[in-house]
Amino acid sequence: MRLGVLDVGSNTVHLLVVDAHPGARPLPAHSHKAELRLAELLDEDGAIGPEGVDRLAATVTDALQAAEDKGCEDVLPFATSAVREATNADQVLARVRDETGVDLTVLSGVEEARLTFLAARRWFGWSAGRLLVLDIGGGSLEIAYGIDEEPDAAVSLPLGAGRLTAGWLPGDPPDPADVRALRRHVRAQIARSVGEFTRLGRPDHVVATSKTFKQLARIAGAARSAEGLYVQRALTRKALEERMPELAAMSVAQRGGLPGVSEGRAGQLLAGALVAEGAMDLFGVEELEICPWALREGVILRRLDHLPAERAALG
Numbered sequence: 001m002r003l004g005v006l007d008v009g010s011n012t013v014h015l016l017v018v019d020a021h022p023g024a025r026p027l028p029a030h031s032h033k034a035e036l037r038l039a040e041l042l043d044e045d046g047a048i049g050p051e052g053v054d055r056l057a058a059t060v061t062d063a064l065q066a067a068e069d070k071g072c073e074d075v076l077p078f079a080t081s082a083v084r085e086a087t088n089a090d091q092v093l094a095r096v097r098d099e100t101g102v103d104l105t106v107l108s109g110v111e112e113a114r115l116t117f118l119a120a121r122r123w124f125g126w127s128a129g130r131l132l133v134l135d136i137g138g139g140s141l142e143i144a145y146g147i148d149e150e151p152d153a154a155v156s157l158p159l160g161a162g163r164l165t166a167g168w169l170p171g172d173p174p175d176p177a178d179v180r181a182l183r184r185h186v187r188a189q190i191a192r193s194v195g196e197f198t199r200l201g202r203p204d205h206v207v208a209t210s211k212t213f214k215q216l217a218r219i220a221g222a223a224r225s226a227e228g229l230y231v232q233r234a235l236t237r238k239a240l241e242e243r244m245p246e247l248a249a250m251s252v253a254q255r256g257g258l259p260g261v262s263e264g265r266a267g268q269l270l271a272g273a274l275v276a277e278g279a280m281d282l283f284g285v286e287e288l289e290i291c292p293w294a295l296r297e298g299v300i301l302r303r304l305d306h307l308p309a310e311r312a313a314l315g
Helices: 050-069 089-100 109-124 161-168 176-198 211-219 237-249 252-256 269-282 295-313
Strands: 002-008 012-019 027-035 074-079 131-136 141-146 153-157 205-209 234-236 287-290
Touching: 002 050, 002 295, 012 050, 012 295, 027 050, 050 074, 050 089, 074 295, 109 131, 109 141, 109 153, 109 205, 109 295, 131 211, 131 269, 141 176, 141 269, 153 176, 161 176, 161 269, 176 269, 205 211, 211 234, 211 237, 211 269, 211 287, 234 237, 237 269
Parallel strands: 002 074, 131 205, 205 287
Antiparallel strands: 002 012, 012 027, 131 141, 141 153, 234 287
16 A cells, blocks of 8 residues: 655654555655744744744645645654644644644654654664664654663653754854853753663664764765665764864854755754764763664554554454
8 A cells, every 4th residue: 555654843844655565664655845944933932933834734735735646545644843842732733634634643752752763673673682762853852762662761852953953053153152051951951861771771772863863974974865775874973073073163054065964954963963972972872873764664664553453443
């Protein structure tokens, strides 16, 4: 069957179309995305303003048309931290539902972490042993750890690259004092959760998902995305620490000229790098591997897991 997963994230609205059936890996067939950066469009009260809501409704409408054009049998729509934490979330969801017919499922941060962990587990398999999975989004940082398909520990922290950039790094290039203050804030937030994971023992394999980690790995010398999903890509803490002074001194335009960094994400790269560096340091991670699958694939895999029971119930 052909499924679409509609991800209303803090940075982008992304429709991923896949051909899938239970017991097989989902095969990407089409990708349709628009950068809205909702995490940066919150007003002083934490609400998504009228312009942001208008753009969101229009973008969801466009994504639905793309799903129809590509022959999707079903679309799985969900929203993450930017909508979840908006003070007018109920009004935003109602507006999208009224204008598009889409009833967005708002995932909790822990649900995000668990579904991302499922995707990483399926990608790397049982032989990877105990996994520690890190994911930096636009609005939050998800961390999950475990040996099965359900993690033994999962948390979500308000340390997304878009959120932190908007709230802590107004300058271009940023003021060194602001960078230092953000570094302290990030590490203090992560440190509160480290004990919950370290008591479970050291992981056998550390994995990272998300655009932020992919870009940081590319800057540090990992293979280009054009070389395919199955090329192993890694990021070492040493390589990241060596690039931090350079990233902190760059303007947004200069970061946008780095290999693998898109113009739309260049402004968030420094904040994301500070989160990545802090997480790797505090968790004692010397090297991690980039996982091509993340939250969207986790949503699809969970749906496929439930599909046989749904079909049986229908007779």
